[in-house]
Amino acid sequence: MTAVDPLLSIRGLNMRFGGVKALTDVSMDVAPGSIVSIIGPNGAGKTTFFNMICRLYEPSAGQIRFQDRDLLHCKPHDLAGQGISRTFQNLALFRHGTVVDNLLVGMHAHLKSGVFGGAWYWGRTSREECMARERVETIIEFLEIEEIRHQPVSTLSYGLQKRVELGRALATQPKLLLLDEMVSGMNHEETEDIARFVLDLRDELGITVLMIEHDMDVVMDISDTVHVLNFGCMIASGTPAEVAGNPAVVEAYLGVAKS
Template identity: 75%
Template structure:
């Protein structure tokens, strides 16, 4: 039986910054409806991969295709329209806006009304606004943040701000969602909530998720596949059990105590 076409295909991807080889020869396939994680020590090249997928960096060599299309032909502002969403390790929210307002920002790429329609709030604009607000309410319900929907983001604790960041990414209607250290700085309860939401994205919304994550409990508990980098070089890929038992990974990342 022929294997399904991957939603994201990375081939021999490399990136050099001056004299520093940040990434070298990465080849990875991400399947539809999969939770995949990139792990590795700080400086291993994980965020560099995200930044090339998101077209912030151009690769020195290699290819990236998304749904069979050459992603390198697109600019960063095209990604939401293509179906790629992202959260950031450092929060990138509008702190003085409410939760609802921040989520509505995520809908922007899918609104088609022109300047005149918007200024006069004509029929098409009104319909789009109503649809966007309905979709935002569904995201609010999914993330269980109904009680804070009208609060300014700056007034929220860090864990809830991270949940709003996730919600804004969901508002872009992604087929592929990139999560950059989503549980960093969270307590155990907040971490478990985010892990549950990520599983629900896959199981209920049929979304493909790629995570960069240092919390190995989260990685091993919810990932379908794990890809390990060390100094920009791929050293292992496989299921969580396979990667956790790989001697090269244990030496390079997990530490000798796990041996």
């Protein structure tokens, strides 16, 4: 794959729920090493779009290719091994597990030892667990959560829990990270921390980020490209400045200034 080839390529994506058109002829490319945002009003089809990429929904029509591989031939549980990971708008952590326990779950796709190896805990099994724990410690340091590594997730603030969920997604070693409303419900300081981490994901770890986000300050500050959905249709694409100045976007999403 050359630098100019898209990491993720979407063509003519359509989704119907009975007589309801959730998405209509949506196409986009996500370049490697970029931060791409999808914005739009509630009900515009953003999460449906993510669910199709993650193979939770079967498109009515269209193509989804990742690293030139047809994702429509993949099962949802195959995606972590392919290099795609996701966070959810609603927390989906093991609340009674510690931070380390939750991050280790993300390493599962990369552990190859079977039942017998796990029972005896020797050879490759032991080496794999050491590797997994080293990886987890690297993520903990990256996300600056060293002091809470052994705390149960249920005792943490909402912002820290979101950070742990991001860490678990990173533990799968993704090439493409899908972030669904990552800063929703966070205060200003927590939001700034997550925005900084997302930039570091791209700049330091080389991870491509595709995110759904309502916080327009975050979108405009860190995105390379912004795509706008409205009623399931793509109405604008471009740089943050181009999208912010697009009359169709202003009317559909940002609001029309009153005279």
